[in-house]
Every structure is written in C-alpha cells, then in structure tokens.
Amino acid sequence: MAIKRETPTGITLRARYFIRAHGHWADHAGIEQYRARWTEHSIPTAQIDRVASYERVWGGLILPPSPHCDGGPRALSGDVPERLESGAWLFEAGAQRTALPYSFVIGPDGEFGLHAGAEDWVALHSGIEGWVEALSLADHARRCARTTTTLTGAAVDDLDLDGFEAVPEVAGAISRFRVSAAPARIPPRDSGCAHISHIRDSEPRPENRR
Numbered sequence: 001m002a003i004k005r006e007t008p009t010g011i012t013l014r015a016r017y018f019i020r021a022h023g024h025w026a027d028h029a030g031i032e033q034y035r036a037r038w039t040e041h042s043i044p045t046a047q048i049d050r051v052a053s054y055e056r057v058w059g060g061l062i063l064p065p066s067p068h069c070d071g072g073p074r075a076l077s078g079d080v081p082e083r084l085e086s087g088a089w090l091f092e093a094g095a096q097r098t099a100l101p102y103s104f105v106i107g108p109d110g111e112f113g114l115h116a117g118a119e120d121w122v123a124l125h126s127g128i129e130g131w132v133e134a135l136s137l138a139d140h141a142r143r144c145a146r147t148t149t150t151l152t153g154a155a156v157d158d159l160d161l162d163g164f165e166a167v168p169e170v171a172g173a174i175s176r177f178r179v180s181a182a183p184a185r186i187p188p189r190d191s192g193c194a195h196i197s198h199i200r201d202s203e204p205r206p207e208n209r210r
Contacts, residue, residue, distance in 0.1 A: 008057050011129050018136035019061070028060040031078055043081050047089050051078035054091075054106060058128055066135055067142075069114070069124070071097040073104045076128070084119055093128060 005025040007016045031051050038048055058076040065071030073094025081091040088108040096103065102116040111123035112131045125131050142148075151159060 005060070008129075008132075011132060012136075014140065015129075015133050015136040018139060019063070019132070022139065023061055023063045026060045026062055026075055028055075028075075028077060030055050030059060034080070038080060044089075047081040047091070050089075050106070050110075051081060051091050054078045054093075054128070063132070063135055064139065065097060066131075067138055069104075070100055072131065072135070073097075078106070084121070086119060090115055090121060 007019050031048070035048055035052075039045070054076075055078045059078060061076045062074070063072075063076075074097045076094045077092070079092035081089050083089050090105040090107055093104040093106050093112060102114045105113055105115040105121060106128065107113055107121065107123055110127050112125045112128045113121055113123035115121040125134065
C-alpha cells in the first residue's frame, strides 16, 4: 500500500523531484517493535537508535533500480545491527532486488556500501543521501544524453576528465559523478557527464565473491 510521506530534507532539489516523481512510500512496521528483543541480544542502544533514525527518514522508500550494483536496494529499510570483528557496526539499508552474494548496508559512520560477509565491506557513498543523489543523476543522464558509452578496465584509467568537476552532493567514496557544467546545476542536455565506479585492488570486491 502506497502512503503519503514528506520528502527527506538535506538533498538537492533534483533528488527531491526524483523521489516525488519516480519513488513511492510503502507501509512498513518500523523497528521499535524489535527494540526490546535487540537489547536482550546485547545490541547497544546507540546502534538501535541509528537504525530507528534511518527508518524515520528513509524507511519504506522505493526508488527505480540503479544501473549499477544490481539495481540497489528494493526498498530502503533498516534491519538488525551487526558487529564486525573489527568492532564496527553495520545494518542493512534495504533488501536486495535479486539473489546476490552481498547486501546493502549503512556503515559505522553512516556510509552507504556493500557487505559481502565477515570483514568484507566497502563504502560506495558517505551516506544514503549520496546514493539517492547518484540515482537521480543517473536518471537525468539516461533521459537527456544523446549517447551513452560504457568503459571498463584500463580504459577507465585512461579517460580524460580535464574540465569535468565532481558533483559534491553524490558524496562518493568509490562511486562518483563528474559533469562539465557547474556541480550545483543540472547538467544541460549537450554537456558531458561521467559516472566513475572504482574499487582498488586492496579493497574487498563483493561483486566477485562466490
């Protein structure tokens, strides 16, 4: 059942329009019903509060699939926090759309990223807001670009991005957008737009796990 919710603040007008035009809110129970049970399992109150805060703003939001990361979460929804051996706490950002060897998580400092089990997790954006901004930019590029070119491997490193500026609101850790217009403006129809996703060899590669 679709329900009426306020569009989250702290994001650009472009992202707010994207949510209003292409997203919808599904009813969900929230996590307060699980608070007592999670506390009994020694999950710190601060970690439960993190999930509750995420749920209050983003819980139940369904957005169109991303062209990357197998579409991204089906719906944004927090779940039970998990402690890694390093001491860092993660919680699920939303269930996968298909069967995947990794999950979408919110990291210890609010990052949005991928978790492939054990200690293998990598941040894509510094927050869920960056993921939503990236979705809105990808949608704009898809609708407005005259041509789309996909580069992989060494060709990405050889890509000349002189004259392109980073889009700061995407808050990319390894997933970034660059445009040839001012970052605060929607790229005009005939300008350039580049989306760069890069995981260094020293970082976990959840997409390659079996």
